[in-house]
Amino acid sequence: MQAANERRLSDIDAVSIRPASQADAKAALAALKDAAKGREAIAAVLASDAPLKDFLVAAFALSPFLRDTLGSHPAILEALLAEPLLLFLERRIDTTRAAWKGTGVALQDAEVMSRLRRAKREIAFALALADLSRLFDGRETTRWLSDFAGxxxxxxxxxxxxxxxxxxxxxxxxPAAPSAGSGVVVLGMGKLGAAELNYSSDIDLVVFYDPQSAMLLRPDEAPETFARLLRRLVRILQERTGDGYVFRTDLRLRPDPGSTPLAIPVEAAMLYYESRGQNWERAAFIKARPVAGDLAAGERFLKELTPFVFRKYLDYAAIADIHSIKRQIHAHKGHGEIAVKGHNVKLGRGGIREIEFFVQTQQLIAGGRMPALRLRATEAMLRALADTGWIDPGTANELIDAYWFLRDVEHRIQMVHDEQTHLLPETESELKRIACMLGFGDTAAFAARFSGTLRTVERRYAQLFEQEARLSSETGNLVFTGQQDDPDTLRTLKKLGFERPSDIARIIRTWHYGRYRATQSVEARERLTELTPELLRVFGESRRADDALLRFDQFISGLPAGIQLFSLLGSNPGLLSLIVNIMSSAPRLADIIAAKPHVFDGMLDPGLLAELPTRDHLAPRIANFVAGGRHYEDVLDRLRIIAAEQRFLIGIRLLTGAITGLQAGRAFTDLADLIIAAALDAVLEEIRVAHGRFPGGRVAIVGMGKLGSHELTAGSDVDLILLYDYGDEASESDGAKPLDPVRYFTRVTQRLIAALSAPTAEGILYEVDMRLRPSGNKGPVATRITAFAKYQRNEAWTWEHLALTRARCICGDASLIGEAEAIFAEVLSEKRDIDKIRKDVGEMRELIEKEKPPNGIWDFKLIPGGLVDIEFIAQYLALIAPAKNVKPLPAGSHTMEALKTLGADLMDANDLDTSVEALSLFTEISQIVRLCIDGDFDPREAPSGLVDLVCRAGDYPDLKHLEADIRRLSKATRRIFESIISG
Structure with missing residues (x-):
């Protein structure tokens, strides 16, 4: 055989391939005969008995793509027979590199496209024949393909x-060298960068530009200009025309492709990689190589990027980074059994990707300290790893042999129809075609070699990390690199329980790209990457998993930082389960932590669920937090912050079952008492600064409704009455801007309402309702104690006395509180006309049913026999107790306490038990519902986790049994109400 650089097709002296079928052989021979018409060189081959004839018949029989190319362009074979292979290829690559040149002006895109496609067709045809004939090996084939692509x-x-x-x-x-000094950096990534391009490969490009380059006439228009140019670049290379295509081109390896232009400035790219670059991007840039544009600028860019790709020290973060890459790539078709038919040569178990990753992992570990391990090519790197003692020579040789065998298999799969595929055929006849192209006698011999190679790679790959099983994702394929959805990952997400897997994949890519403050640091993304499989598994177990993860995403988007949280979630399964619980069952809580992430801090307290949120627990926390307030608005903002946090933490205890609904009601009320008291103190101080003190002035706040009876829920407003008094001899306050008593205490009330309910950046404290004051909305907002006493004794209606049974002084002047409580006790000790009370209560209940009909069985407050009926029973008993010679309870008693105490004397024992059971059940469920959602509970629309929580709150196995008991108890309670009211 002649020297290597003089190799010709005619040098073939032995044919290692044969047709897979006689039909294909006949078609190939017919194509050659057609091509030989008028072409002496081809006719001479056909007329001879040389091995070249048999080779060409076999090659065109095995590859329909080559046979079609021969049929449409026989001149290519004629030219190939006339000169050495290397000369043929070199001339066409030179022609390709000059394809842009015209006659002094730029060519039309169509002309450049045609030139490139003709060159691609000729080079692809020549390389396939050189490779199949073994005149070239895989090393030469990949290098020539890469040279042509460049x-x-x-x-x-x-x-x-x-x-x-x-x-x-x-x-x-x-203009004779447009790219020179242009500042336009075009990097070839992956196999193009490593000069290992496969036969029908896509090419991955990343493009940057220097905005300071003198080339840019309008730097401000650069993003738009480059976007148009790169869209033309993709069209020029990949659009299919009558001449075929050149390369499918992918620009999605640029920084954060979902939110960046097609080309970005060099400085912006460097800033991205230094601050937000991801683990898979480090691996990708190992093979990056300038292939076009300003090559010198490209080399400078890669040199500056070296510290990002190859870290100097091997710390925990680097190891976690490498592990996360390993899991992602290993998961990609990594758990399939080793097979032959249908096996993915690139991504499957024991495939090409595992060899590449075997190399890249060790480059990422040691390349920072050993420049010798910064090579691009896989074989060269395996030898370098052996030379530096990282692997033994035997391993290197095994993996090199495996790599090139698998690359040969890959090339032959793609040569059949010029398709970018890595899957072996699933049919016996098509598998035989591949075996024949590789020179095997039958599929059995090929299968044995192929399987053995995969097992060798798998064994060496598995030894890369000791904890292989732990690092691999047991849930299935979970790969979120790049920009496109991975089909197997979508299937895994579907299997995990997500209905919109593409949306979920997009969200997780958002995390990986560091678009949120919480994921901008490398360490935070590493922790989150490690956490992602478990996060998806746990979220997937909740019904409506998509909505739950979307809420978690909203929560992450508002966090100022993420590394502490992600580390805690990774090491604390209980906390992770709690987060999932919130996101899947409690949209209201999820919205709170999304809007105010600081409330989440309290969840990190390990004693949270062990501590009951009593008044003694809450008071010092509120006092200490508010003590730092420097001025009035600061104090109020601090109150809003601590109130939101403590309301949230009470809710968490309720959500987890650490406290009951009754305990939650008392805790929410104690919190409101303390917050309102602190707000009143701040308001009074602010009023005194402007208007002074009112001589003898005293203020007390009365809580009514659920606030008065310690039954607030997470979403309750507060019913208030402000009582005041002052010295009769005083006519105005003693400040710089004096006010008369009515205006002074009205101003106090208005400021208090604003302090509690005005919306600010920190939200509001409470919605305030003052309609239970004397004369309702028609009366003054503040009431003097004497007027209040007179009204309650002489003018109040029955419904107002019913409301008074839940009145409770929550803060203010101690002496005034004493006077108010004496009035409550006096009014509630009065012996009333029982028949009149019955009649009034009955009419009030009818009016409520008419004006506010219930929304269904789950409207626990308004349904017949619901909370309103039970509260009416308790309040009715409180009003008639004196007439029945039963000791009345103090105003502000809890409905449960009033029911049990008064009912013991005034109700049938069975009726009392039923009423208590109904109140307990409705309270537990109402507390959970009000905590988790705004509005009414509807099982058909409610978050799935909430349905489970509602059942758990009532201690029921399912919704069916719970609903049956709600109907039973409400029906019984309505009967009790009617029997009591009717006498």
Whole structure:
């Protein structure tokens, strides 16, 4: 055989391939005969008995793509027979690199496209024959393919720069060399960068530019200009025309492709990689190589990027980073059994990707300290790893042999129809075609070699980390690198319980790209990457998992930082379960922590669920937090912050079952008492600054309704009455801006209402309702104690006395509180006309039913026999107790306490038990519902987790049994109400 650089197709002296079928052989021979017409070189081969004839018949029989190319362009074979292979290829690559050149002006895109496609067709045809004949091995084939790709991209970029210069967008240093000194960096990534391109490969490009380059005439228009040019670049290379295509081109390896232009400034790219670069991008840039544009600028960029790719020290973060890459790539088709038919040569178990990752992992670990391990090519790196003692020579040789065998298999799969596929055929006849292209006698021999190779790679790959099983995702394929959805990942997400897997994949890519403050640091993303499989598994177990994860995403988006949280979630399964519980069952709580992430801090307290939120627990926390307030608005904001946090933490205790609904009602009320008291103190101080003190002035706040009876829920407003008094001899306050008593205490009330309910950046404290004051909305907002006493004794209606049974002084002047409580006791000790009370209560209940009908069985407050009926029973008993010679309870008693105490004397024992059971059940469920959602509970629309919580709150196995008991108890309670009211 002649010297290597003089190799010709005619040098074939032995044919290692044969047709897979006689039909294919006949079709190939017919195609050769057609091609030989008028072409002496081809006719001479056909007329001979040389091995070349048998080889060509076999090659065109095995590859329909080559046979079709021969049929449409027989001149390519004729030219190939006339000169050495290397000369043939070199001439066409030179022609490709110059494809942009015209006669002094830029060519039309169509002309450049045609030139590149003709060159691609000729080179692909020649390389396939050289490879199949074994005149070339895989190393040479991949290098020539990569050289051609570089030349094609370079030509397209040169053409586009010249075209842009002619249109006035750029000013070129040298129109004869458009790319030189342009500041346009075009990097080939992956196999193109490593000069290992496969036969029908896509090419991955990343493009940056220097905005300071003198080439840019309008730097402010650069993003739009480059976007148009790169869209043309993709079209020039990948659009299918009558001449075929050049390369499918992917630009999605650029920084954060979902939110960045197609090309970005060099400085912006560097800032991204230094602050937000991801683990898979480090691995990708190991193989990056300037292939077009300003090659010198490209080399400078990669040199500056070296510290990002190859870290100097091997710390925990680097190891976690590498582990996360390993899990992602290993998961990608990594758990399938080793097979032959249908096996993915690139991504499957024991495939090419595992060899590449075997190399890249160790480069990421040691490349920072050992520049010798910064090579791009896989074989060269395996030898370097052996030379530096990282692996033994035997392992290196095994993996090198495996790598090139699998690359040969990959090439032959793609040569059949010029398709970008890595899957072996699933049918016996098509698998036989691949076996024959590789020179095997039958599929059994090929299968044995192929399976053995995969097992060798798998074994070496598995030894890479000791904890292989732990690092692999047991849930299935979970890969979120790049920009496109991975089909297997979507299937895994579907299997995990997500109904919109593509949306979930997009959200997780958002985390990986560091678009939130909480995920901008490398360490935070590493922790989150490690956490993601478990996070998805746990979220997937909740019904409506998509909505739950969307709420978690909203929560993350508002966090100022994430590393502490992600680390805690990773090491604390209980906390992770709690987060999932909130997101899947309690949209109201989820919205709170999304809007106010600081409330989440309290959840990190390990004693949270062990401590009951009593008044003694809450008071010092509120006092200490508010003590730092520097002025009035600061104090109020601090009250809003601590109130939101403590309301949230009470809710968490309720959500987890650490406290009951009754305990939650008392805790929410104690919190409101303390907050309102602190707000009143701040308001009084602020009023005194402007208007002074009122001589003898005293103020007390009365809580009514659920606030008065210690039954607030997470969503309750507060019913208030402000009572005041002052010295009769005083006519105005003693400040710089004196006010008369009515205006003074009205101002106090108005300021208090504003302090509690005015919306601010920190939200509001409470919605305030003052309609239970004397004369309702028609009366003054503040009431003097004497007027209040007179009204209650002489003018109040029955419904107002019913409301008074739940009145409770919550803060203010101690002496005034004593006077108010004496009035409550006096009024409630009065012996009333029982028949009149019955009649009034009955009419009030009818009016409520008419004006506010219930929304269904789950409207526990308004349904017949619901909470309103039970509260009416307790309040009715409180009003008639004196007439029945039963000791009345203090105003402000809890409904449960009033029911049990008064009912013991005034109700049938069975009726009392039923009423208590109904109140307990409705309270527990109402507390959970009000905590988790705004509005009424509807099982058909409610978050799935809430349905489970509602059942748990009532201690029921399912909704069916719970609803049956609600109907039973409400029906019984309505009967009790009617029997009591009717006498």
């Amino acid at each position: 030349a094609a991209v370079s030509a397209a970029v040169g053409h586009l720069l010249l075209s842009a210069a002619e249109s006035g967008k750029f000013s070129l240093k040298d």
